[in-house]
Amino acid sequence: MSNQPRALVISPNWIGDAVMAQPLLRLLKQAHPELAIEVLAPPQVVPVWRRIREADHIMVTPFRHRALQLGERLRTARSLRQRGYDAAYVLPNTLKYALIPWLAGIPNRVGYKGEMRYGMINVMHHDEPQRSMVPFYAALADAPAPAAPSGLPRPTLVVASEETEAICRRLEIARDRPLVAFAPGAEFGIAKRWPPAHYGELAARVIEAVPGVQVALLGSPNDRATCEQVQTYAAAAAGSVLNLAGQTTLDEAIALTAQASAMVSNDSGLLHIASALNRPVIGLYGSTDPTYAPPLSAVSRTISLRLECSPCRKRECPLGHHDCMNKMSVERVWSELAPILAPVAV
Incomplete structure (x- = not known):
């Protein structure tokens, strides 16, 4: 692997949530223009990520909805370990998605407490009641803070005219x-x-x-x-x-x-x-x-x-x-x- 810094984003499962995560990637790119951002996403939201400029590479999850599939998660973690990520941003709040970057040995694992994910998430954010989805995800671009970020870019997708x-x-x-x-x-x-x-x-x-x-x-x-x-x-x-x-x-x-x-x-x-x-x-x-x-x-x-x-x-x-x-x-x-x-x- 090259020495280029690399980050993994684990996508939400819902189409609208994936759209509203785009400003997070834009903020990461603005702060670290050299950062390569790779996305691990379920098949139903991959078309959204294909329209997000800041996503440099997209990988499709092999998991069934609501299934633990521990063996599949172990195999996925082993393949991710070889890609040499510096950080992972875990957007779903479930324990089973936090397992993956932890098993992959990614040093900085960023996300919300969710399902009591202490240890698996080691850069832990705490959500504010009634925070809307764009600042909810965008907050992960910075160190944990009590206040929601402001002045955020709106979500943007790109479609070729052809x-x-x-x-x-x-x-x-x-x-x-x-x-x-x-x-x-x-x-x-x-x-x-x-x-x-x-x-x-x-x-x-x-x-x-x-x-x-x-x-x-x-x-x-x-x-x-x-x-x-x-x-x-x-x-x-x-x-x-x-x-x-x-x-x-x-x-x-x-x-x-x-x-x-x-x-x-x-x-x-x-x-x-x-x-x-x-x-x-x-x-x-x-x-x-x-x-x-x-x-x-x-x-x-x-x-x-x-x-x-x-x-x-x-x-x-x-x-x-x-x-x-x-x-x-x-x-x-x-x-x-x-x-x-x-x-x-x-």
Whole structure:
């Protein structure tokens, strides 16, 4: 190995969290321009890391979700030991991820206490209540301190124009017509989701207000049925509402999002991808707290009814009514979206 200083970043498991870790890498590079940063990431977030300039090398984890797989972790640690890291930044708070750099003998192992990781984490930070995700991760760039860092750069992803051109060509999306993206799904659970009927009505309003607009519904294969419902509720304009859930890889969804005139999304990975691409975004929050993980693009709006029972942070509404999303009116969301679309509605 060369004498170049090297750092390992162990990625979070969620797409949005990986996006919000990007400012940490930027701070590390600013402080140590010669530093080589390598990322160990689960397969589902690798497309995000490929869009982060500061990630010099990406390795894919072989671990199953929630499985200890001690043998795999030992083998991973042995291979990492040979790469000669000076420091490791352990972004997940679990014990099993802290095991890896400890077993690899990496001298400086930076992270939060998490699951009582004393010894495994030897540069230990302590989280403040209500710290949002960007400063939560960015704080690891410096020595442990009681105050959250301020003046941080916003998360940034980079997409080559030829990638966007290729996916638009494959999906027959015109680049000379406005594109509005909706992300009606949320992998965490249904409590995060605005009703498909509301998305459908909003799509109809967009199509009525913006001549030639294309509305694309994005998501994973698990979101396909939800997006079909949105199409049904937007029946009057069905030909202009494209259900692309499960029809793109995450790489392609990222490239397509870079083309969007605006994104309306539940609190999901696609919301934070759009924000990091600096697209105008509207984030819809019910069971989660917008102050914890807000979109940070130049034009961003968050909508939350802030009911007494929210944020509950549950996968399903514990009270059974889902008022935090059901009572979020289409009119309320349209009042934020319409001014954003006004420049393209000509």
